[in-house]
Amino acid sequence: xxxxxxxxxxxxxxxxxxxxxxxxxxxxxxxxxxxxxxxxxxxxxxxxxxxxxxxxxxxxxxxxxxxxxxxxxxxxxxxxxxxxxxxxxxxxxxxxxxxxxxxxxxxxxxxxxxxxxxxxxxxxxxxxxxxxxxxxxxxxxxxxxxxxxx
Amino acid sequence: xxxxxxxxxxxxxxxxxxxxxxxxxxxxxxxxxxxxxxxxxxxxxxxxxxxxxxxxxxxxxxxxxxxxxxxxxxxxxxxxxxxxxxxxxxxxxxxxxxxxxxxxxxxxxxxxxxxxxxxxxxxxxxxxxxxxxxxxxxxxxxxxxxxxxxxxxxxxxxxxxxxxxxxxxxxxxxxxxxxxxxxxxxxxxxxxxxxxxxxxxxxxxxxxxxxxxxxxxxxxxxxxxxxxxxxxxxxxxxxxxxxxxxxxxxxxxxxxxxxxxxxxxxxxxxxxxxxxxxxxxxxxxxxxxxxxxxxxxxxxxxxxxxxxxxxxxxxxxxxxxxxxxxxxxxxxxxxxxxxxxxxxxxxxxxxxxxxxxxxxxxxxxxxxxxxxxxxxxxxxxxxxxxxxxxxxxxxxxxxxxxxxxxxxxxxxxxxxxxxxxxxxxxxxxxxxxxxxxxxxxxxxxxxxxxxxxxxxxxxxxxxxxxxxxxxxxxxxxxxxxxxxxxxxxxxxxxxxxxxxxxxxxxxxxxxxxxxxxxxxxxxxxxxxxxxxxxxxxxxx
Numbered sequence: 272x273x274x275x276x277x278x279x280x281x282x283x284x285x286x287x288x289x290x291x292x293x294x295x296x297x298x299x300x301x302x303x304x305x306x307x308x309x310x311x312x313x314x315x316x317x318x319x320x321x322x323x324x325x326x327x328x329x330x331x332x333x334x335x336x337x338x339x340x341x342x343x344x345x346x347x348x349x350x351x352x353x354x355x356x357x358x359x360x361x362x363x364x365x366x367x368x369x370x371x372x373x374x375x376x377x378x379x380x381x382x383x384x385x386x387x388x389x390x391x392x393x394x395x396x397x398x399x400x401x402x403x404x405x406x407x408x409x410x411x412x413x414x415x416x417x418x419x420x421x
Numbered sequence: 422x423x424x425x426x427x428x429x430x431x432x433x434x435x436x437x438x439x440x441x442x443x444x445x446x447x448x449x450x451x452x453x454x455x456x457x458x459x460x461x462x463x464x465x466x467x468x469x470x471x472x473x474x475x476x477x478x479x480x481x482x483x484x485x486x487x488x489x490x491x492x493x494x495x496x497x498x499x500x501x502x503x504x505x506x507x508x509x510x511x512x513x514x515x516x517x518x519x520x521x522x523x524x525x526x527x528x529x530x531x532x533x534x535x536x537x538x539x540x541x542x543x544x545x546x547x548x549x550x551x552x553x554x555x556x557x558x559x560x561x562x563x564x565x566x567x568x569x570x571x572x573x574x575x576x577x578x579x580x581x582x583x584x585x586x587x588x589x590x591x592x593x594x595x596x597x598x599x600x601x602x603x604x605x606x607x608x609x610x611x612x613x614x615x616x617x618x619x620x621x622x623x624x625x626x627x628x629x630x631x632x633x634x635x636x637x638x639x640x641x642x643x644x645x646x647x648x649x650x651x652x653x654x655x656x657x658x659x660x661x662x663x664x665x666x667x668x669x670x671x672x673x674x675x676x677x678x679x680x681x682x683x684x685x686x687x688x689x690x691x692x693x694x695x696x697x698x699x700x701x702x703x704x705x706x707x708x709x710x711x712x713x714x715x716x717x718x719x720x721x722x723x724x725x726x727x728x729x730x731x732x733x734x735x736x737x738x739x740x741x742x743x744x745x746x747x748x749x750x751x752x753x754x755x756x757x758x759x760x761x762x763x764x765x766x767x768x769x770x771x772x773x774x775x776x777x778x779x780x781x782x783x784x785x786x787x788x789x790x791x792x793x794x795x796x797x798x799x800x801x802x803x804x805x806x807x808x809x810x811x812x813x814x815x816x817x818x819x820x821x822x823x824x825x826x827x828x829x830x831x832x833x834x835x836x837x838x839x840x841x842x843x844x845x846x847x848x849x850x851x852x853x854x855x856x857x858x859x860x861x862x863x864x865x866x867x868x869x870x871x872x873x874x875x876x877x878x879x880x881x882x883x884x885x886x887x888x889x890x891x892x893x894x895x896x897x898x899x900x901x902x903x904x905x906x907x908x909x910x911x912x913x914x915x916x917x918x919x920x921x922x923x924x925x926x927x928x929x930x931x932x933x934x935x936x937x938x939x940x941x942x943x944x945x946x947x948x949x950x951x952x953x954x955x956x957x958x959x960x961x
Binding site: 326327357358367374 | 554
């Protein structure tokens, strides 16, 4: 037994909280919705499809067009989104991306400063896909998944 | 125990092993322990290998658990770089012989230790299903870990080495202990017993001493047995010595007796070949030199004429298992002329005979003398009546040899007067003279007998003619009638009457002849004495 190698931790940065439900809950609950450009011709996305796109597995929309996920930087909405979508905290999400950046094969979603900017970007870009509070949407975007309140 | 391998081993050991119980026992136990130890170690290696296999597999499972989360991400994203990182990390554990990570049918990365590009044979491995990091129900790939055979072998061998070392040490210690124990318990008492056996035994301490501490065990038993045996041997030896002395004594006595005795004794085999004899035997047979051993009895010169008789005796003695005796006269050609021996042959065993020879010459002579005495008249030396009867019987029995004979019955005349006047001594002198005179009148070979006081008989052999017998009878009468001068100077005169009877021996008998002669003699007496009368020749 002594001779056995000490268990290898391949990636010490792997958070031990991985997979555990998020604890922090934003004070202001909002309805979050996932939106795309209507020109993308996507009527609806499943929760799984949204996860795949936002977590880097899928780089296309169901139509075959490239997908450009838009993340919000900071704020309660972001924490709520990942909490609702994959039950991860933001720290876990950060750790996830940090690991993938190291391998160079996947990159985290493009970030914008506000929900407004995100809506604007989606309205302008038929490849963009973003999550925003239901209150922030405009007619120029289409809701493909309603995450609802927490 | 007759278990064949053990027996073979024991014999082999006895043939090749050194000549010491200690060394042999130690070498045997050492070899056996070594053999068993090796077999045990081999079995141990197998068991250890199996055990280590199971243990390493569980270790691999723990190992997989530590990289599971990263593997989830790699499989989820089909990230080959991440997969390689995981595999490389896992390979740093020596127990891992190979890693394969695949996502939904696509091989992400695989690596194997050593030159092997793929796992060969029946390597132990674990296959772990990888789920999506976001959905535990969704499978995104598998990770397979192969156990390193080299590592397993090395591990098992290292354990086995330790076991072997321990066993070897144990074998050495046990062998040494065995040597010590065998020396103390077996060899040393035996050596002391051996020394004790070589110690000269005195009458003060005739028995062997038991080596100390072995009184009640097998060695004590052995000593007791040896003592019993020694006592028995001593008794046997002394009994044997006594017997030998007695035997020598009786042998010497026998030899003395045999050498001194006048009896000739000898021993021969069934064929009559001489085996041994005493000096008296040589003396009695008057042999010129000692016979050779193996010489045949019946061929000895003194017995050569009796070969058949002696061989017959031999055969009969052997067949009838009884003694046979014979009186033998030794021939005059040898140095023992006129000597008689009695030879008796007695069976000793199935093919041995004891012969006894003794000299019976004296006995033969005295018997002959007694016989002569009984047949003759002591006064005149002539045949007496019994002697005459015997002679006549012999003549008549002899048959044709003297086919005719004449018997003269002679009765003295006037003898009674001589006897009465001059005394018996003179009468005896007259009778002696008469005997001589009658003998002088007959031929040599004729018989003359005195059968009564003054009765004489002459038997003339081959007297075929009456006339010839008459002439002789007349001669006798003439001689007897002549005056006789006695020793004292006295002169006497007697006469004789004679009856003559003739006979053919084939058809007559002595008694009848005598009767006829007597009758003729009476006739002569009655008719005046001094004359010869003839009996009728055909008298019945």
